Amino acid sequence: MTDINPALDTPTDLARNDTRTVADALNAALADSYALYLKTKNFHWHVSGPHFRDYHLLLDDQAAQIxxxxxxxxxxxxxxxxxxxxxxxxxxxxxxxxxxxxxFVSAADMLGELRDDNLTLVERFREVKQASEDAGDNATSGIVDEWTDQAEERAWFLFEASRNG
Known part of the structure; x- marks a missing residue:
């Protein structure tokens, strides 16, 4: 990141170098969130097969959450x-x-790919957690827990929806 424009300066008691590390981790997680959102919507729009309605609704709910x-x-x-x-x-x-x-992507492949992508997002959130704890940024450290839990839940739902039997 470049030095911040004084017009965008925000007051914080956190050290500038530490907040840049946290911001870099947050921005990486944000980029992955947008990529996952668009992929989830793509699959929502293009899902096909015998479980169409269930998967269509599941993916729409997950996209909205992301x-x-x-x-x-x-x-x-x-x-x-x-x-x-x-x-x-x-x-x-x-x-x-x-x-x-x-x-074309089969419904089973969609669910598997999104499950893996949500787990990738969990990894990104864990990086945010570590960076924020290292920086003494307890607000970011606290809020990222909820985002992690949501991504883990999405991965779990996708896993269960893709199981045979």
């Missing part, structure tokens, strides 16, 4: 005195979750 967290992540970056994502290009440079542009 999108709901994005504003909180970005605002936490700003509260630490840093800047957050600005564009699709910025997201693509930071995301670790891979896009899926295939013309």
């Amino acid at each position: 999108l709901g967290v994005t504003d909180a992540i970005a605002e936490r970056v700003r509260k630490t005195g840093n800047t957050t994502l600005r564009s699709i290009g910025d997201i693509s440079r930071r995301q670790s979750i891979k896009d899926n542009d295939r013309d």
Whole structure:
């Protein structure tokens, strides 16, 4: 990140270098959240098969939950005195979750891929947790627990929905 524009400076008692580390971790998690949101919506729009209605509704609920967290992540970056994502290009440079542009993906493959992607997001949130604890940023450390729990729950639901039998 570059030095912050004085017009965007936010008061914080946290050390600037520490907050940059936390902001970098938050911005990476935010980029993955947007990538996961769009992939979840893509699969919601294109799911097909005998469990169409159940999967369609599940993916829509999960996408809404993911999108709901994005504003909180970005605002936490700003509260630490840093800047957050600005564009699709910025997201693509930071995301670790891979896009899926295939013309057709089976429902089973959709659920498996989203399960793995949610677990990747959990890893990102754990990085945020560690960076925030190292920085003494107890507010970020506390709030990231809920985001982690939500991603773990989504992965669990996707796992259970994909089981045979």
